[in-house]
Amino acid sequence: MNQEFDAISRLFQQRTPFKHPTTQVGNGDDASTHAIPDGFELVVSTDTAVEAVHWPQDMPLDIAGGRAINAALSDLAAMGATPAWLWLAIMAKDTASLSNMSDGIVQACLMHKVELAGGDTVRSNSNSINVTVGGLLPKGQAMLRTHAQVGDDVWLLGNTGLAAAGLKQWLQGEKNGCFVPHFQHIKPLYNQGITLRELGIRCCIDISDGLLQDAGHIAKGSTLGIYIDLAHIQNLACYQQLLPHFTKEACLKKILSGGEDYALLCTAPASKRQALQSIDAQHIGTCIKGEGVHLIHEGEIVDYNIKGYDHFA
Amino acid sequence: MNQEFDAISRLFQQRTPFKHPTTQVGNGDDASTHAIPDGFELVVSTDTAVEAVHWPQDMPLDIAGGRAINAALSDLAAMGATPAWLWLAIMAKDTASLSNMSDGIVQACLMHKVELAGGDTVRSNSNSINVTVGGLLPKGQAMLRTHAQVGDDVWLLGNTGLAAAGLKQWLQGEKNGCFVPHFQHIKPLYNQGITLRELGIRCCIDISDGLLQDAGHIAKGSTLGIYIDLAHIQNLACYQQLLPHFTKEACLKKILSGGEDYALLCTAPASKRQALQSIDAQHIGTCIKGEGVHLIHEGEIVDYNIKGYDHFA
Numbered sequence: 326m327n328q329e330f331d332a333i334s335r336l337f338q339q340r341t342p343f344k345h346p347t348t349q350v351g352n353g354d355d356a357s358t359h360a361i362p363d364g365f366e367l368v369v370s371t372d373t374a375v376e377a378v379h380w381p382q383d384m385p386l387d388i389a390g391g392r393a394i395n396a397a398l399s400d401l402a403a404m405g406a407t408p409a410w411l412w413l414a415i416m417a418k419d420t421a422s423l424s425n426m427s428d429g430i431v432q433a434c435l436m437h438k439v440e441l442a443g444g445d446t447v448r449s450n451s452n453s454i455n456v457t458v459g460g461l462l463p464k465g466q467a468m469l470r471t472h473a474q475v476g477d478d479v480w481l482l483g484n485t486g487l488a489a490a491g492l493k494q495w496l497q498g499e500k501n502g503c504f505v506p507h508f509q510h511i512k513p514l515y516n517q518g519i520t521l522r523e524l525g526i527r528c529c530i531d532i533s534d535g536l537l538q539d540a541g542h543i544a545k546g547s548t549l550g551i552y553i554d555l556a557h558i559q560n561l562a563c564y565q566q567l568l569p570h571f572t573k574e575a576c577l578k579k580i581l582s583g584g585e586d587y588a589l590l591c592t593a594p595a596s597k598r599q600a601l602q603s604i605d606a607q608h609i610g611t612c613i614k615g616e617g618v619h620l621i622h623e624g625e626i627v628d629y630n631i632k633g634y635d636h637f638a
Numbered sequence: 639m640n641q642e643f644d645a646i647s648r649l650f651q652q653r654t655p656f657k658h659p660t661t662q663v664g665n666g667d668d669a670s671t672h673a674i675p676d677g678f679e680l681v682v683s684t685d686t687a688v689e690a691v692h693w694p695q696d697m698p699l700d701i702a703g704g705r706a707i708n709a710a711l712s713d714l715a716a717m718g719a720t721p722a723w724l725w726l727a728i729m730a731k732d733t734a735s736l737s738n739m740s741d742g743i744v745q746a747c748l749m750h751k752v753e754l755a756g757g758d759t760v761r762s763n764s765n766s767i768n769v770t771v772g773g774l775l776p777k778g779q780a781m782l783r784t785h786a787q788v789g790d791d792v793w794l795l796g797n798t799g800l801a802a803a804g805l806k807q808w809l810q811g812e813k814n815g816c817f818v819p820h821f822q823h824i825k826p827l828y829n830q831g832i833t834l835r836e837l838g839i840r841c842c843i844d845i846s847d848g849l850l851q852d853a854g855h856i857a858k859g860s861t862l863g864i865y866i867d868l869a870h871i872q873n874l875a876c877y878q879q880l881l882p883h884f885t886k887e888a889c890l891k892k893i894l895s896g897g898e899d900y901a902l903l904c905t906a907p908a909s910k911r912q913a914l915q916s917i918d919a920q921h922i923g924t925c926i927k928g929e930g931v932h933l934i935h936e937g938e939i940v941d942y943n944i945k946g947y948d949h950f951a
Contacts, residue, residue: 349679350780353859355716355844356683356773358780361674366662369755370669371725371770375762403668412684414727414768442682449688451763455727457684457770460669467663467671531668546666 332420333446336427337413341434341441345409347461348440357442359410365461370400376452381495386422388509390429390454396533397456398437398513399587403531405468405522406460408515410442413456416449426454437513460515466522468529468591473547477528477592479610480601482517484560485536486576489583511587517604521591524600529591535582539590540610540618547592550615553581555622557609577629581620645733646759649740650726654747654754658722660774661753670755672723674774681773681780683713689765694808699735701822703742703767709846710769711750711826712900716844718781718835719773721828723755726769729762739767750826773828779835781842781904786860790841790905792923793914795830797873798849799889802896824900830917834904837913842904848895852903853923853931860905863928866894868935870922890942894933 337352344351350358361367374393376382394411401408413430417423423446434441439458487507494502514531521529528547532539536553544551555577564576571579592612593601601608610621619626650665657664663671674680687706689695707724714721726743730736736759747754752771800820807815827844834842841860845852849866857864868890877889884892905925906914914921923934932939 349778350782354780354782354784355713356681356719356771356780358717358775359680359682360777361680363676367672367674367680367772368669369672369723369725369770369772371727371756371758371768373727373729373758373760373768375729375760377763378761400668404671406669410682412682412770414684414686416686416688416764416766443684445684445686445768447686447688448691449764449766450690451729451766453729453762453764453766455684455686455758455768457682457725458669459682462671464673465662467667467669469663469667471667 329446332423333444336424337431337441337444340431343435343438343440345440347409348442352441352443357410361461364464366464368401368404368406368460368462368467369457370397371455371457372397372400373453373455384495386425386452387429390426391433392509392511393454393456394430394433395511395513396587397458398515399511399531399533401458401460402513402515402518403468403529403589404462405466405518405529406462407519408437408439408458408460410440410459411456412442413444415444415446416451416453417446418450418452422452426452468522468526470528470530470543470546472528473543473549473592473612474594475549475612475614477594477612478598478608479540479551479553479612480591480593480606481588481609482606483514483586483588485532485586485588486560486564486580486583488585489579492585508585513587514589517589520604521589524597526591526593526597529589532586532588532590533584535584536590537581537618543590543592544616544618550613551610551618552613552621553610553618555620557607559607574629581629642759645736646757649737650744650754650757653744656748656751656753658753660722661755665754665756670723677777678774679777681714681717681719681775682770683710684768684770685710685713686766686768697808699738699765700742703739704746705822705824706767706769707743707746708824708826709900710771711828712824712844712846714771714773715826715828715831716781716842716902717775718779718831718842719775720832721750721752721771721773723753723772724769725755726757728757728759729764729766730759731763731765735765739765781835781839783841783843783856783859785841786856786862786905786925787907788862788925788927790907790925791911791921792853792864792866792925793904793906793919794901794922795919796827796899796901798845798899798901799873799877799893799896801898802892805898821898826900827902830902833917834902837910839904839906839910842902845899845901845903846897848897849903850894850931856903856905857929857931863926864923864931865926865934866923866931868933870920872920887942894942
């Protein structure tokens with residue numbers, strides 16, 4: 326018996342029975358095939374997680390596996406798409422690593438009812454997981470970073486900074502730290518993304534590289550500037566209470582540039598305020614003529630010299 | 639300037655202007671979106687290549703980049719699909735590796751007119767490339783490994799063993815060996831795959847793990863056995879002439895289990911013989927009642943104890 330094919334069958338195919346109704350040919354042939362329903366378009370994104378880069382070397386590999394799936398699904402959330410299938414590439418140091426990563430991957434596939442439609446399993450010196458996710462969207466309704474308008478409000482769904490605080494706790498040896506679960510267990514907000522799209526929101530992004538950096542993608546993509554008012558970032562006070570040994574600046578830095586948050590940032594005209602408040606979105610800023618992202622503190626622009634994550638800095 | 643986003647833009651986005659007509663939102667947002675034309679289905683496959691596993695550490699990285707794209711496209715060839723888009727995940731040790739891999743990737747995208755519709759660029763200890771390819775296929779016409787019938791002829795398009803011979807030459811220091819280009823420059827046979835599908839062929843696989851192992855996938859998937867007649871494998875004589883220091887057994891082993899060939903293996907009823915001969919397919923065997931793949935030499939079943947590649951053996 327070929328151990329590679331045996332492992333693929335035992336660890337993945339047998340444990341992920343969910344098949345999306347669009348699928349004609351699922352996992353197990355050279356490729357999968359899918360019939361896209363009339364009136365819908367295909368949405369695809371790819372996302373990679375590498376051991377010792379995207380997660381600490383001493384973190385359990387089942388957690389790393391679940392994180393990789395959830396992070397990829399967050400990109401569909403940002404478009405307002407409904408997740409349908411995923412194609413998985415696992416690079417594993419050994420069979421034990423492969424098995425442990427598969428546990429978290431399988432659990433996430435089952436939880437989100439996403440079909441594991443194909444994959445590739447190879448040996449590597451680094452444990453890494455690449456996830457390509459596919460979803461469906463009513464034609465022409467994708468929420469794009471290029472769709473913000475001057476005068477739009479800027480809204481945040483979810484929190485930022487908590488995952489970065491959790492990672493810091495983990496790295497400092499506080500393995501049971503209060504923020505650690507925020508780093509380990511990503512919640513992709515695709516239901517909220519679908520709600521935003523159904524509300525008529527046209528511009529959204531998920532925050533994976535830090536609030537300021539991802540807000541900057543909207544500003545650049547839509548050729549405008551963004552003001553973010555620090556007074557409206559709800560979790561700052563709560564954060565400082567939980568982490569009393571952090572300075573206010575250190576807390577702010579995590580909130581503004583922490584990364585791995587998987588919150589959603591969207592823009593909308595004033596007519597959508599009531600609807601957005603009713604789904605607990607936080608109104609944190611405004612789109613203005615100009616460029617770049619600017620922080621407002623007590624009515625003045627401030628500069629904290631904060632940057633997002635850069636793989637090749 | 640964020641160096642990661644700068645590199646993505648400079649190395650990939652600016653150099654791959656081709657946009658597939660189905661694409662609504664291309665590279666640069668959280669995900670790409672595509673409208674699938676009426677009457678067609680989506681076909682997706684993912685494929686990973688890791689340095690020192692899938693290519694030798696001393697091979698130029700632009701060649702590795704091109705190989706990764708071409709190997710992934712071969713899976714679409716096996717289904718009879720027309721390539722349309724790809725989503726790329728690059729794990730790079732440093733910016734020089736990233737840049738070199740991108741050269742081969744960009745060249746392959748342009749050559750095959752496939753849209754680079756999205757990607758992820760991350761740092762890793764191992765240079766690795768994951769390619770997810772998407773293509774289109776008239777509904778219900780996918781060629782599957784489960785579709786062989788007892789009595790079908792077995793046909794080979796392309797050659798096997800030459801890539802394995804090229805890899806061996808490279809590893810032995812014969813960097814300009816006559817077979818080296820067969821390993822370095824994969825030709826994905828998607829035009830031949832489309833032709834097979836249009837001829838009405840229903841069962842096909844690409845040979846990436848060795849002829850015998852991939853024939854075994856058809857046998858298992860279609861619940862039948864396969865005879866392969868050694869007398870009909872055309873490149874054996876030619877091979878021995880080019881590699882006089884290889885024994886006949888060593889040549890056979892490469893031809894039957896070499897791996898990385900990216901030839902196509904299909905099955906078809908006798909009514910298709912003339913059509914398949916006219917496109918230079920080699921009739922190498924027969925589908926029989928039973929199971930497994932059996933080699934025939936001068937009318938007798940022989941056992942060379944040959945296995946395909948196994949990542950976790």
